[in-house]
Amino acid sequence: MDNLAKAAEALRSAQHIMVFTGAGVSAGSGIPTFRDELTGLWERQDPQRLETAQAFRENPALVWGWYLWRRQQVMQAKPNAAHQAIHRLSGSGRSVTVVTQNIDDLHERAGNQEVLHLHGSLMRPKCFACHRFVVEPLVFPIIPAEGALIEPPRCRRCNGRLRPAIVWFGEYLPPGVWKAASQAARQCDILLSIGTSGVVRPAADLPDIALASGAVVIHVNNVDVSMNGPNEIMLIGPAEKILPQLIALALT
Numbered sequence: 001m002d003n004l005a006k007a008a009e010a011l012r013s014a015q016h017i018m019v020f021t022g023a024g025v026s027a028g029s030g031i032p033t034f035r036d037e038l039t040g041l042w043e044r045q046d047p048q049r050l051e052t053a054q055a056f057r058e059n060p061a062l063v064w065g066w067y068l069w070r071r072q073q074v075m076q077a078k079p080n081a082a083h084q085a086i087h088r089l090s091g092s093g094r095s096v097t098v099v100t101q102n103i104d105d106l107h108e109r110a111g112n113q114e115v116l117h118l119h120g121s122l123m124r125p126k127c128f129a130c131h132r133f134v135v136e137p138l139v140f141p142i143i144p145a146e147g148a149l150i151e152p153p154r155c156r157r158c159n160g161r162l163r164p165a166i167v168w169f170g171e172y173l174p175p176g177v178w179k180a181a182s183q184a185a186r187q188c189d190i191l192l193s194i195g196t197s198g199v200v201r202p203a204a205d206l207p208d209i210a211l212a213s214g215a216v217v218i219h220v221n222n223v224d225v226s227m228n229g230p231n232e233i234m235l236i237g238p239a240e241k242i243l244p245q246l247i248a249l250a251l252t
Contacts, residue, residue, distance in 0.1 A: 003233050003234060003235055004235060004242075004245065004246060004249065005249070006233055007218045007233045007235060007246055007250075008246055008249035008250040009250075010190055010216050010218065010233065011089075011190055011192075011218070011246070011247075011250035012250045012251075013189075014094065014188075014189035014190040014216075015094055015095060015189060016094070016095045016187055016188045016189050016190075017089065017094055017095065017096045017097070017188055017189065017190045017191075017192060018096075018097045018099060018184045018185055018188040018190070018191045018192070018206075018210065018215075019086050019089070019090075019096060019097070019098045019099065019192045019194065020099050020100075020185075020191060020192065020193045020194065020196065020206050020207065021086075021098070021099070021100045021101065021102060021107070021194045021195060021196065022100075022101045022102065022194070022195045022196030022197060022200075023101070023102060023195055023196075023197070024194060024195015024196065024220075024221060024222065024238075024239050025082050025083065025086075025100075025102070025106075025194045025195040025239045026077070026080075026083075026102055026104055026106055026195075027195065027238070027239070027240075028080035028081070028082060028238060028239060028240035029077040029078060029079065029080045029083075029104075029106055030073075030077050031073055031074060031077050031104060031106075045062075045066070047066075048169065050062070050063055050066050051166075051168050051169050052168050052169050052170060053128075053168055053170065053171070056128065056161075056163055056168075060128075060151065060152050060161050060163075061149040061150055061151045061152070062149055063163075064150050064151070064152040064161075064162075064163070064164075065143065065147060065148050065149050065150040066147070067122065067164040067166075068140055068141065068143050068148075068150055069143045069147050069148075070122060071122045071123070071140065071164075072140075072142070072143050074103075074104040074105065074106075074122055077104070077106065078106075078109070079106045079107075079109050079110035080106075080239075080240045081240040081241075081243065081244045082194065082195075082239035082240040082242075082243040082244070083106050083107055083109075083110035083112075084110050084111075084244075085243040085244045085246070085247040085248075086098060086107065086110065086112060086194075086243065086247075087107075087110045087111040087112050088247055088251070089247050089250075089251070090111075090112055091111075092251055097114075097116065097180075097181075097184040097188070098112050098114070098115045098116065099115075099116040099118060099181045099184065099206065100115060100116070100117055100118065101118050101119050101196065101200065101203050102117075102119070103117070103119055103120055103121055103122045103164075103166045104121075104122065105121060105122075105123050116177050116180055116181050116184075117174075117177065118167070118173055118174075118177055118178065118181060118203050119166055119167040119173070119203070120164070120165045120166035120167050120174070121165060121166065122164055122166065124165040125138065125153075125162040125163065125164060125165055126162065126163060126164075126165040127155035127157070127158060127160045127161070127162055127163070128152075128160050128161045128162065128163040129155065129158050129159075129160025129161070130155060130157060130158045130160055132155060132157055132158075133165060134155075134162060136156070138153060138162075173202065173203070178202070181203075181206060182206065182209055185206045185207075185209040185210040185213070185215075186209060186210070186213045187213070188210055188213075188215050189215055189216070190215060190216050190217075190218060191206065191207055191210035191211075191215050191216075191217045191218070192218050192220070193206075193207050193217055193218065193219050193220070193221075193225075194219075194220045194221075194239050194243065195220065195221060195239045196221070196225070197225075198225050207219075211229060211231055211232070214231075215231065216231045216232075216233065217229075217231060217232050217233070218232075218233045218235065218246075219232065219233070219234045219235065220235045220237070220239050220242050220243060220246070221234075221235075221236065222236065222237065222238065223236065224236060
């Protein structure tokens with residue numbers, strides 16, 4: 001039996017499934033990752049350097065402009081076949097928890113509304129000073145392809161600058177979200193790990209938590225990211241190609 005058939009058989013008999021996604025699940029929607037070459041204003045910038053509170057303090061217009069540019073890319077993207085396959089699995093009568101490292105909303109636009117965002121979301125700004133989430137609608141300017149410096153709007157409560165409500169390097173994950181995600185990893189029969197690099201912690205610990213609790217972990221990635229454990233199944237290829245095949249087999 002090949003790995004695809006083994007993974008489908010394991011999914012078919014599972015009742016509690018955790019789907020854990022990283023950048024690889026959205027790559028098929030055309031959203032660039034940190035590894036992609038940048039152009040224009042961002043050509044000389046280190047994206048990981050822009051993902052810090054220190055960078056925002058030093059140049060808020062640069063960081064806010066960067067995130068508006070990324071938000072614009074996300075809004076123009078559409079869910080791909082991988083997102084749609086996950087939604088199909090969620091509607092199959094099983095208990096499915098979707099946990100993502102991604103800051104886009106493509107899972108939601110594919111139909112999964114109860115998504116645990118470990119690293120926050122580009123869709124909701126919050127105040128850098130008082131940490132209040134913005135509930136009132138904001139008008140976001142159109143950013144040219146080469147990027148632009150944009151001064152952040154101000155908080156209506158304290159007049160602090162608004163920032164994207166995502167988890168920057170050096171910041172803690174939202175405690176409630178992490179608790180729910182780690183609990184799902186402990187309780188699942190199957191953890192489906194899709195397009196994750198396995199290096200960003202503590203999120204990367206979730207497959208290990210599932211394995212330690214007796215679950216089977218199915219990896220879907222362009223490279224082999226497994227530890228070759230007895231309860232691991234490795235499926236190599238693009239998520240938008242592998243996942244529809246896997247879910248179709250599992251639900252037949």
